[in-house]
Amino acid sequence: MHKVSVTVLGSGSCGNSILVSSEDTVMIDAGLSCKELERRMSAVGADPASVDALFLTHEHTDHTRGALRFCSKYEVPVHGTDGTLSLTPLNGVRTVPISTKHAVTVGSVTARPFPVRHFAAEPVAFTLQVRGRKIAIASDLGCVTPRVVDDMGSADIMLVEANYDDEMLMSGPYPDFLKRTIRSDHGHLCNEDAGVLVSKAASENTDRIVLLHLSKENNTPEKAREAVRKGVESGGHRPQIAVTEHGGMNGPFDLR
Ligand SMILES: [Zn+2]
Ligand SMILES: [Zn+2]
Numbered sequence: 001m002h003k004v005s006v007t008v009l010g011s012g013s014c015g016n017s018i019l020v021s022s023e024d025t026v027m028i029d030a031g032l033s034c035k036e037l038e039r040r041m042s043a044v045g046a047d048p049a050s051v052d053a054l055f056l057t058h059e060h061t062d063h064t065r066g067a068l069r070f071c072s073k074y075e076v077p078v079h080g081t082d083g084t085l086s087l088t089p090l091n092g093v094r095t096v097p098i099s100t101k102h103a104v105t106v107g108s109v110t111a112r113p114f115p116v117r118h119f120a121a122e123p124v125a126f127t128l129q130v131r132g133r134k135i136a137i138a139s140d141l142g143c144v145t146p147r148v149v150d151d152m153g154s155a156d157i158m159l160v161e162a163n164y165d166d167e168m169l170m171s172g173p174y175p176d177f178l179k180r181t182i183r184s185d186h187g188h189l190c191n192e193d194a195g196v197l198v199s200k201a202a203s204e205n206t207d208r209i210v211l212l213h214l215s216k217e218n219n220t221p222e223k224a225r226e227a228v229r230k231g232v233e234s235g236g237h238r239p240q241i242a243v244t245e246h247g248g249m250n251g252p253f254d255l256r
Contacts, residue, residue, distance in 0.1 A: 002108075004130045006157060008250035009040045011139075011212045013062050015247075018137055018159065022130050024107030025050045027076075028137050031062045034069035044252055048074055053106040055098075055113075056080035058120035058140060059087035068093060079104060081113070083122025100124060114151040117142035119186040127151055133255045135159070136201070139212045143185040144197045154203040156255055162211040162228060162243075163188035164218035172218050188213070191224045195231020202237045208253060209241045216246040 002023040009017040015031035019041065030037060038048050054076050057063055068089050071078050077094040078085070085095050098104050103112045108131060113124035118140040125138040125148065136155035138148060152158060169179055169190075181187050189197070198209055209232065211224050221243040229241055244250040 002131070004133050004135075004255040005252040006135055006159070006210075006255070007044050007046065007252040008159070008210060008212065008244050008248075009037060011244040011248060011250070012214060012216065012246040015065060016063050016139060016213065017066075019046055019051075020109065020128055020130065020135060021046065021050070022108055024052050024109050026106055026109050026111070026128070027051050027054045028126060029057055029063040030054055030067040030070050031065050034066045034073060037066050037070055040249055043249070051076050053096075053109075054078045055111055055126060056084050056088060057125060058118060058123035059084050060120060060140070063140070064088045079111070081122040081124055084120070084124075087121055098124075112151065114147055116140065116148060117145065117186050118188075119181065125151075127155060133157075134205075135255070138197075141189045141197075142187055144189070144193055144200075149197065149200045152197070152201040154205045155201070156205055157208045157210065157253060158198060158201065158206060159210040159212055160194050160198060160228075161189045161213045162191045162194035162219070162224040163213050164190050164215045165220070165223045165227075166190050166192065168220075168223070169215075169218040174217070182218075188215075191219065191227035192231070194224070195228045197231075198228060199231040199235035199237075202232055202235055202239060204237065206237060206239045207256070209239050210250060210253065211241065211243045214244065214246050221245055
């Protein structure tokens with residue numbers, strides 16, 4: 001029997017990618033170069049040739065940088081919304097349009113895209129159902145909408161953006177327009193909002209929270225962990241919290 005495991009290959013503005021493997025393997029985003037994806041996969045014993053599908057959340061290069069080369073080399077179909085596919089260089093690669101109205105099945109993996117409000121053409125986040133386990137992957141969220149909470153509800157493992165600490169962002173070196181964009185409903189999620197999201201979405205099923213996309217300038221792993229721990233414990237749950245450092249890998253996390 002195949003176990004289900006989730007590995008963060010990269011996180012943060014320098015490149016995001018997550019691998020979910022069971023008897024079938026899917027990659028969510030490919031924001032590292034092809035070479036770096038190969039290197040990081042081999043570090044955890046994963047075979048690039050085993051990837052059955054790539055799912056893109058949105059077109060920003062920190063999520064798509066290696067998509068063309070990796071998917072050409074390993075003949076991997078790329079799933080994305082029309083908005084994402086039209087703005088991502090994917091010449092010669094097989095593309096599969098997806099929408100938030102329909103689930104997509106790749107072997108034993110059922111992916112359900114749901115809309116998010118990030119500043120991109122048609123961004124989505126995903127839940128994946130694999131062997132009865134539910135995996136929620138939600139980064140570059142903009143804000144927490146009821147739809148986001150609903151779709152992520154009761155996942156066994158939640159991978160969630162905790163981009164910035166609000167005080168650090170406001171007192172930090174970014175120009176005002178950038179601070180405003182990041183804090184807007186179409187920007188990124190702060191630590192407190194990540195805590196609110198998991199406190200609303202977690203249930204007794206939720207074993208683990210993995211924090212993603214931490215800003216190098218405007219956050220620390222300690223602040224992110226503490227804010228999210230407070231949030232989730234206020235909801236009466238005590239899942240394990242793993243923080244992915246800027247630029248780092250995390251996992252593999254095996255789902256029991
Ligand atoms: Zn983005
Ligand atoms: Zn991003």
